[in-house]
Amino acid sequence: MDSFFTRYRNLLxxxxxxxxxxxxxxxxxxxxxxxxxxxxxxxxxxxxxIRLWADAVVTxxxxxxxxxxxxxxxxxxxxxDLRHVREQNQDLQKTVDRLRLEQASLMEDAxxxxxxxxxxxxQQKYIYKTVAAQAIGSSGNDSSKVFYLDKGSSDGLDRxxxxxxxxxxxxxxxxxxxxxxxxxxxxxxxxxxxxILQSTRIRGILRGDAAGRPQxxxxxxxxxxxxxxxxxxxxxxxxxxxxxxxxxVVRVMQDPDRDSFxxxxxxxxxxxxxLDEVLVITSTEPRFSAEQQQDMATSQMLKxxxxxxxxxxxxxxxxxxxxxxxxxxxxxxxADAVAPGKDQTAPPATTAPPAPKLLHxxxxxxxxxxxxxxxxxxxxxxxxxxxxxxx
Amino acid sequence: MRxxxxxxxxxxxxxxxxxxxxxxxxxxxxxxxxxxxxVLHGYAWFDLPLVVTIYFxxxxxxxxxxxxxxxxxxxxxxxxxxxxxxxxxIAKTVAGFLAGSxxxxxxxxxxxxxxMMTFLLSLLSGAIYVLIxxxxxxxxxxxxxxxxxxxxxxTSVAAMxxxxxxxxxxxxx
Numbered sequence: 311m312d313s314f315f316t317r318y319r320n321l322l323x324x325x326x327x328x329x330x331x332x333x334x335x336x337x338x339x340x341x342x343x344x345x346x347x348x349x350x351x352x353x354x355x356x357x358x359x360i361r362l363w364a365d366a367v368v369t370x371x372x373x374x375x376x377x378x379x380x381x382x383x384x385x386x387x388x389x390x391d392l393r394h395v396r397e398q399n400q401d402l403q404k405t406v407d408r409l410r411l412e413q414a415s416l417m418e419d420a421x422x423x424x425x426x427x428x429x430x431x432x433q434q435k436y437i438y439k440t441v442a443a444q445a446i447g448s449s450g451n452d453s454s455k456v457f458y459l460d461k462g463s464s465d466g467l468d469r470x471x472x473x474x475x476x477x478x479x480x481x482x483x484x485x486x487x488x489x490x491x492x493x494x495x496x497x498x499x500x501x502x503x504x505x506i507l508q509s510t511r512i513r514g515i516l517r518g519d520a521a522g523r524p525q526x527x528x529x530x531x532x533x534x535x536x537x538x539x540x541x542x543x544x545x546x547x548x549x550x551x552x553x554x555x556x557x558x559v560v561r562v563m564q565d566p567d568r569d570s571f572x573x574x575x576x577x578x579x580x581x582x583x584x585l586d587e588v589l590v591i592t593s594t595e596p597r598f599s600a601e602q603q604q605d606m607a608t609s610q611m612l613k614x615x616x617x618x619x620x621x622x623x624x625x626x627x628x629x630x631x632x633x634x635x636x637x638x639x640x641x642x643x644x645a646d647a648v649a650p651g652k653d654q655t656a657p658p659a660t661t662a663p664p665a666p667k668l669l670h671x672x673x674x675x676x677x678x679x680x681x682x683x684x685x686x687x688x689x690x691x692x693x694x695x696x697x698x699x700x701x
Numbered sequence: 702m703r704x705x706x707x708x709x710x711x712x713x714x715x716x717x718x719x720x721x722x723x724x725x726x727x728x729x730x731x732x733x734x735x736x737x738x739x740v741l742h743g744y745a746w747f748d749l750p751l752v753v754t755i756y757f758x759x760x761x762x763x764x765x766x767x768x769x770x771x772x773x774x775x776x777x778x779x780x781x782x783x784x785x786x787x788x789x790x791i792a793k794t795v796a797g798f799l800a801g802s803x804x805x806x807x808x809x810x811x812x813x814x815x816x817m818m819t820f821l822l823s824l825l826s827g828a829i830y831v832l833i834x835x836x837x838x839x840x841x842x843x844x845x846x847x848x849x850x851x852x853x854x855x856t857s858v859a860a861m862x863x864x865x866x867x868x869x870x871x872x873x874x
Contacts, residue, residue: 320765324768335786339838361781361786365780368731371728371732375736449782452745453782453784454783499841
C-alpha cells in the first residue's frame with residue numbers, strides 16, 4: 311500500500327488538487343428555474359474571502375505602478391510639453407463663457423421639466439453626488455471585462471453603483487473592498503444595462519459579446535434602426551440614471567438564435583480600454599445638488615451681465631447712428647412702410663435676388679419649365695383614368 | 702537537442718533558487734498580468750503566470766511543485782476576475798503537472814524545447830479553460846481560436862525574455 315502511494319504520488323496529488331477545485335466550482339454554480347446553469351451573482355463567503363485576499367495582494371503594487379505612471383505623464387504634460395497652452399486657454403475660456411450661457415437656458419428647461427414631472431408625480435433622478443476614482447488594474451483575463459478602482463467602501467462606494475466618464479457610461483460596481491472596488495464593464499458578457507435608441511425610442515438590453523463588443527440584444531427586427539443613431543440609458547435597470555450617453559449604433563445584424571430579432575452592435579462612447587479617471591455615482595436624488603444650484607445661479611448672473619452689456623452696446627450704436635450722417639435720404643419714406651394698394655396680410659418681401667423673366671417658348675415640350683411630365687407612350691392608347699381612382 | 706531517458710533523470714539535477722525569487726516571481730507575474738492590460742489598452746496577448754508556472758515546473762523537475770504552483774497561480778488569477786474560481790486553477794494545474802513531468806524526462810536547458818513547451822501548454826491551458834466552462838459548468842464560453850493562438854505566441858515570446866532572466870537567479874553550486 312505504501313509503495314502504491316509512493317509510486318503514484320504525483321498523480322494522486324494532481325487528482326486531489328483537481329478534485330478540490332472541481333468541488334469549489336460546483337459550489338459557485340447554480341441552476342436557474344429555466345434549467346440553465348449560472349454563476350451566483352453574489353459570491354459565497356469563502357469565494358469572497360479569496361477575492362479579498364487576491365485584491366489585498368495585487369492592489370498595493372498596482373497603486374504604486376499607476377502612481378508612477380501618472381507622475382511621469384504629469385511631469386511631461388505640466389512642465390515639459392506646454393506648447394500652445396496660452397492659445398488653448400483663451401479658446402477654452404471662450405467655450406466656458408458660451409457653455410455657461412447655454413447651461414442657464416438648459417437649466418431653465420430642466421427646472422420646468424422638473425415642475426411638470428412633480429405635477430405628474432413622476433420622479434426623475436438626477437446625479438447628485440459622484441466620487442472620482444482611478445482605474446488601477448484589470449482582471450488580466452480577456453474573458454472577464456472587469457477593472458479595479460482605487461476607491462472602496464471607505465470612500466462611500468457600494469455594490470451596483472453606476473460608473474461613468476464625461477463621455478458615457480462605463481459599468482457598475484460589482485464588488486467592494488475596503489480600499490478598492492471591482493467594476494463590471496458594460497462590454498462584459500454578463501453585464502446588462504437598460505438602453506434606449508435616441509430617435510426611434512426602441513428599448514433593449516446592452517451587454518458584451520464574446521469578443522467584448524457591446525451590443526443591444528432582444529430587439530425585434532426594425533428597419534428604422536440605422537448606423538449612427540445615438541444610444542442612451544433608459545433608466546429602467548435601477549442602476550444607471552436615465553439619459554446618459556452610451557454610444558452609437560455601428561451595425562445591425564440578425565440574431566443567430568432567433569429569426570425575428572436583431573442584434574445592434576454599439577460603439578461605446580467611453581473609451582473602455584483607455585480608462586484612467588472615472589466617476590462613481592454614489593447618490594441620485596430627485597432634485598438638483600447644491601453645487602448644481604450654485605452653477606445655475608452663476609450662469610444666471612453671467613447671463614444677466616451679458617444681456618446688460620449687449621443692451622448697452624445696442625443703445626450706444628443707436629445713438630451713434632442718429633448722430634452720424636447717413637447714406638439714406640431722410641425725406642424718403644421708411645423702408646418698411648406699406649405701399650398703397652398692397653395686400654397688408656401678405657408676408658414681408660424677402661431679400662432674394664430677382665428671378666430672370668422667362669420668355670414663352672414657341673414649341674413647348676416636357677422640358678419646358680412648368681410643363682407637366684408627359685405620360686409614357688403606351689399610356690397614350692389606354693383610356694383616361696377615372697375620377698377619384700387611386701393610382 | 703539533448704533528450705534523456707527516464708532512467709537518467711537522477712543525473713539531471715533540479716535547480717534551486719533563493720526564497721525571495723520563489724516568492725516574488727509569481728507575485729510580480731500576477732501583478733503585471735493585472736496591470737499591463739490597462740497600459741497596453743487590451744492588447745495583452747500573454748499569460749505571465751503561466752510562464753512562471755512552466756519555468757519553475759521545468760526547472761525544479763517536480764510534478765508536485767508544478768501542480769501546486771499552477772493551482773495557486775490559477776486560483777489567484779480567477780480571484781481577480783468576476784467569474785468562477787477554479788477554472789483557471791484547473792487549467793494551470795494540468796499545465797504545471799505536465800511541465801514538471803516533462804522536466805523529468807528531457808533536457809529543459811534547451812531553448813527550443815522550452816519555447817515549444819510554453820506554446821503548447823498555453824494552447825492546452827486555453828482549451829481546458831473553455832472545456833471546463835462548457836462541459837463541467839454548462840455555461841456559455843466561446844472558443845476563439847485566433848485569440849488563443851495569438852496568446853500562445855505572446856506567451857512564448859514573454860517566456861523567451863523571462864526564462865533567461867530567471868535562469869540568472871538560480872543558485873549555482
